[in-house]
Amino acid sequence: MTAGQAKRAPEVKSALDEGDVTGAFHEFMNAFETFKEANNEKLKQLETRSADVVTVDKVERISQALDEQKQALDTLVLKKTRPVLGRGGAALHDLERKQAFDAYMRSGDERGMRSLEEKAMSYGSAPDGGYLVPDETEAAIGARLAELSPIRSIASVRQVSSAVLKKPFAVTGPAVGWVAETAARPETATGTLDELQFPTAELYAMPAATAMLLDDAVVDLDQWIASEVETAFAEQEGAAFVNGDGINKPKGFLSYARVANATWSWGNVGYNVTGAAGALPATDSSDVLIDLVYALKAGYRQSASWVMNRKTQATLRKLKDADGNYMWQPPATPGSRAMLMGFPLVEAEDMPDIGADTTPIAFGDFRRFYLVVDRAGVRVLRDPYSAKPYVLFYTTKRVGGGIQDFDAVKLLKFGTV
Incomplete structure (x- = not known):
């Protein structure tokens, strides 16, 4: 398992954060490949000797991350298939907006809100006008x-x-x-x-x-x-x-x-x-x-x-x-x-x-x-x-x-x- 593959699992949620179903699916598949490689390595170790503790722990961690990503991906797909109701559609109803608004309220960090408002092309979204x-x-x-x-x-x-x-x-x-x-x-x-x-x-x-x-x-x-x-x-x-x-x-x-x-x-x-x-x-x-x-x-x-x-x-x-x-x-x-x-x-x-x-x-x-x-x-x-x-x-x-x-x-x- 390469260093790049070992680092891939913690990064699997990046597409989910962007609300991109296709990208999230590809990252999920990459994570699954990483999981298979790690698990195959564990099985080989078991054929000759007891599995290395580090390898077993790695497999468990990747497996858990895979489960979490699959659940998040299913939720994202469900959101995308719902009919758009009211203003802004599903993109303004997700957790990302709430987190960005919370960051703005607590610390004045407006980067997340500005990015969301630009994506939505909202009327009057300039910082001096406040955020929705x-x-x-x-x-x-x-x-x-x-x-x-x-x-x-x-x-x-x-x-x-x-x-x-x-x-x-x-x-x-x-x-x-x-x-x-x-x-x-x-x-x-x-x-x-x-x-x-x-x-x-x-x-x-x-x-x-x-x-x-x-x-x-x-x-x-x-x-x-x-x-x-x-x-x-x-x-x-x-x-x-x-x-x-x-x-x-x-x-x-x-x-x-x-x-x-x-x-x-x-x-x-x-x-x-x-x-x-x-x-x-x-x-x-x-x-x-x-x-x-x-x-x-x-x-x-x-x-x-x-x-x-x-x-x-x-x-x-x-x-x-x-x-x-x-x-x-x-x-x-x-x-x-x-x-x-x-x-x-x-x-x-x-x-x-x-x-x-x-x-x-x-x-x-x-x-x-x-x-x-x-x-x-x-x-x-x-x-x-x-x-x-x-x-x-x-x-x-x-x-x-x-x-x-x-x-x-x-x-x-x-x-x-």
Whole structure:
């Protein structure tokens, strides 16, 4: 066995690290040849005398390395045969990316991340723009946001790769009519289409870490960054989805034009009034809630939710129906939502308090009403200079939002007109 052959076994994983199935297979076959040579040498020794301990140990080591490489090769082949799902394909889901990201976070070594981003030809992959976190970390952040951000949890969420999502909708449908069986079919009018645009804006957080935290190999930095940014992202999102002005942030549904439901038209959010400035009616207070429920079309009521803040909920919790039953009911199981008139109630602290001419209560199908747009990719830029001895991690994601169906939600205005 030559010196080159003896050294070959420790190198068999190089192609696996590169994600090259063909190269990995050739290296596996070379390792197998090395194994056969070493094992043949051991068998020859056994024919004349007892096998040399060094030879036996060599065979065992090469055999173990061969088993490990075969297992890794099978895993790599399986990854390559899977259909590509979502952004980036399998190459961005492997262990190599996680290891490169961990090295960047702990020590600022960006060589691995730069190489991966260049291979993927990612948008904005320059070091001064930060690097994309592994897909698992991005998914964890998204899952946490869905739990913490009240509007996101009930709205539609769509992931895009561009800066703006453009969604067409029909202002008027095609003309239709009744005709006799043998009568001529005149050409119908063409439906009118318009376009909704949902631009994304940058949302950021900047958690800080100590050198001791980064040196601690037990700490999972992926989970740490997700847990550090979740609350900051959720708070900013929650405020923007309700009251955002659409300038460098999503447009909140309370920032759109509001009109009385009797004169509602597309592009506006309809509302009912309580008939009393800053208060519920003195008598039959619950009737205004019933009227609001039935101001919504039946198709939207099936998946409707109430949205209000905690103070407003405290006010409605005291209401009873005509039979003396409380209209508000507590959650049936831990983790579920309270119910109001049989519909789930979502607490959004950014909703306004009850006051003169405010709209603190929304009711409707938010899945069809509001669209949250996430641009694929959460980026992290490591900054060890600005707050020494701490290391800052400038974490950004791009989010947009706006109304996609103006008829799916109605508001309750505490006023007279």
